Amino acid sequence: MSTLHDLLSDLADDAPAGRPDPGLWGRGVRRRRRRQAARIGAVVAAVAVVAVLAAVVRLQPAAPPPAPVDVPFGQLHLPRAVHAPGPWAPGTDETGAPGPLAVVGLAQRNEATGLRGVRTALAVFGVSAVDGRAVYLDLRGAGAGPFYADALALSPDGTKVGYQRHESWRGEPRVIGFGVYDTVTGRTTLLDDPDNPVIRGGVASELTFSGDSRHLETTYSLTGSEGARQDSLVVWDVTTGEPTVAEPAGHYWMPIPGRAPSGVVWSRGGETFTFDTATGRTTSVRSGFDVGQAVYGPDGRSFAAIDLAGADGTPWRLWAGPRPDALRQLDPGIDVDEILGWRDPRHLVVRQLPDGRAVEVDIVTGRATGLGLSLDRELDSLPRFAADLWANPLVDGVAPDRAGDPRRPWQLGAVGLLVVLLVAAGVLGRRRARR
Amino acid sequence: MPGADDLQASFEAYVVARRGALLRTAYLLTGDAHAAEDLVQTALLKVVGTWGRIADHPDPYVRRVLARESVNRWRRRRWREVATEEPPERVAADRAQDGVDDRMVLRQALDRLAPRQRAVIVLRYYEDLTEAQTAEVLGISVGTVKSQARDALARLRLEAVDTVRA
Numbered sequence A: 001m002s003t004l005h006d007l008l009s010d011l012a013d014d015a016p017a018g019r020p021d022p023g024l025w026g027r028g029v030r031r032r033r034r035r036q037a038a039r040i041g042a043v044v045a046a047v048a049v050v051a052v053l054a055a056v057v058r059l060q061p062a063a064p065p066p067a068p069v070d071v072p073f074g075q076l077h078l079p080r081a082v083h084a085p086g087p088w089a090p091g092t093d094e095t096g097a098p099g100p101l102a103v104v105g106l107a108q109r110n111e112a113t114g115l116r117g118v119r120t121a122l123a124v125f126g127v128s129a130v131d132g133r134a135v136y137l138d139l140r141g142a143g144a145g146p147f148y149a150d151a152l153a154l155s156p157d158g159t160k161v162g163y164q165r166h167e168s169w170r171g172e173p174r175v176i177g178f179g180v181y182d183t184v185t186g187r188t189t190l191l192d193d194p195d196n197p198v199i200r201g202g203v204a205s206e207l208t209f210s211g212d213s214r215h216l217e218t219t220y221s222l223t224g225s226e227g228a229r230q231d232s233l234v235v236w237d238v239t240t241g242e243p244t245v246a247e248p249a250g251h252y253w254m255p256i257p258g259r260a261p262s263g264v265v266w267s268r269g270g271e272t273f274t275f276d277t278a279t280g281r282t283t284s285v286r287s288g289f290d291v292g293q294a295v296y297g298p299d300g301r302s303f304a305a306i307d308l309a310g311a312d313g314t315p316w317r318l319w320a321g322p323r324p325d326a327l328r329q330l331d332p333g334i335d336v337d338e339i340l341g342w343r344d345p346r347h348l349v350v351r352q353l354p355d356g357r358a359v360e361v362d363i364v365t366g367r368a369t370g371l372g373l374s375l376d377r378e379l380d381s382l383p384r385f386a387a388d389l390w391a392n393p394l395v396d397g398v399a400p401d402r403a404g405d406p407r408r409p410w411q412l413g414a415v416g417l418l419v420v421l422l423v424a425a426g427v428l429g430r431r432r433a434r435r
Numbered sequence B: 001m002p003g004a005d006d007l008q009a010s011f012e013a014y015v016v017a018r019r020g021a022l023l024r025t026a027y028l029l030t031g032d033a034h035a036a037e038d039l040v041q042t043a044l045l046k047v048v049g050t051w052g053r054i055a056d057h058p059d060p061y062v063r064r065v066l067a068r069e070s071v072n073r074w075r076r077r078r079w080r081e082v083a084t085e086e087p088p089e090r091v092a093a094d095r096a097q098d099g100v101d102d103r104m105v106l107r108q109a110l111d112r113l114a115p116r117q118r119a120v121i122v123l124r125y126y127e128d129l130t131e132a133q134t135a136e137v138l139g140i141s142v143g144t145v146k147s148q149a150r151d152a153l154a155r156l157r158l159e160a161v162d163t164v165r166a
Helices: A004-012 A024-059 A387-391 A408-434 B004-030 B033-048 B059-078 B091-098 B102-111 B115-125 B131-138 B142-158
Strands: A101-113 A117-128 A134-136 A152-154 A160-169 A172-182 A188-191 A215-221 A231-237 A242-247 A264-268 A271-275 A282-286 A291-296 A303-307 A317-323 A326-330 A338-344 A347-351 A358-362 A368-370
Touching (some): A004 B004, A004 B115, A231 A264, A271 A291, A303 A338, B004 B033, B004 B115, B033 B059, B059 B131, B115 B131, B115 B142, B131 B142
Antiparallel strands (some): A101 A117, A160 A172, A215 A231, A231 A242, A264 A271, A303 A317, A317 A326, A338 A347, A347 A358, A358 A368
């Protein structure tokens, strides 16, 4: 009986003899090189995939925290440094309502078009009064503008943004109404004048909110005429959408908006008027100078006004006092072009144009203190502040996350996927060829 | 450290000296002359890349590549082949009638073993490796070698290689 070894040996005698292949060594060396190259390719592909995934994770903006809905007034702050969002930063359509705002302004925003195109346009942004984050405001019906800083208003409490709504007419934008965006709820109130589907007249004059943040003040022609003396001061109740004419047409110059804790305030010549929105009555105080801007203090009694000082080119002058009839001229050390608000009934905040330098002025002692405001170079014009918030301490601004092109992760992902597919195809092709 | 030319010379000398033995083992592993030549060719190509490390004692590594390549080829081929409905005829039933010799019986019986069982049989009973060496060559545990050898031998006996003494 044979052993299995013997049987296997017998069977192995049938094995072919064959001759050694003289090119075996060379082919083996080339095979080793191909495998090394494939290994390197696989490593590169893996690194590329990891890098792409890391980039995707890093480039995807973190989900913003939910918008503050009910934040106590004391926790709302204006920033010393105003930063615009990055050009690729998201808008409120993506992030939701931002909560009370400290600042609104204009900056250049990028929009992706197609696979690689970019369209850049002026856009409205807001800076949160809660956490300082800047976000673009996707304002319904605002269209592509034109945007002017004057055609944009932030309510004193920071909860509403007023703006003009546009449509394109024969290639040109025209104003068809106004809108008020609620920064807390995200809702938009459209303000339409049914008798004037196209707003004409003094629409380029600034939009303003009343001191109680309830009324949006606009100036336009109720008759649709572009002629002189046709503009009326129309105030809109933003809670009901109802317009009220505070000052009828008939004046050559448009009214210069002011502010008081309640009512609608404007100046004309040497007089400052206050329209009581509850009663419809208008009262006025007379100053001994041509009033550029008049603002009542938070106590409703203290008063500050800019004196246009005639037409001789001399700097405007600042007057303030505990009452409209007890004013003193102040020298804050800057050219006063705008009254921003009050820190308290005794301390006023003013700024000069165009650099936006601002100081706080003690209306009793006349002492002026710089506020150290700084503005991002990306800003298109001077920002508008929520006037009530000057009462709270200022905080440092928050530099924005420089979000990149939102298509970039997908572009990188596509490149990574292509690399992986090419490597996979190469490996499969090699294997098939080997078989 | 030997140069490239020295390595090539030692490889080619090894091939000349050992190719016949490798072909015999490969033939037992595959049961086919062409497949055996191809298997040896592939195994030798694969060891070129590591020849610098194994040149002093190449047999264990070459044997390992040969055996594993044989098993892996069967795995790769299995899903591409079309299964037949009818099993191959049993040699045992015909053996007495046709007088087929033991060599043919063993070859066909080996063909019916699973490739790893076949490899275990070849390595244990032709190459005379120990169970531990067989396990190392195939990359499996000694217990698996034992069970595969037991099952393979039972299968061979069932296939009428009953005169075999392991």
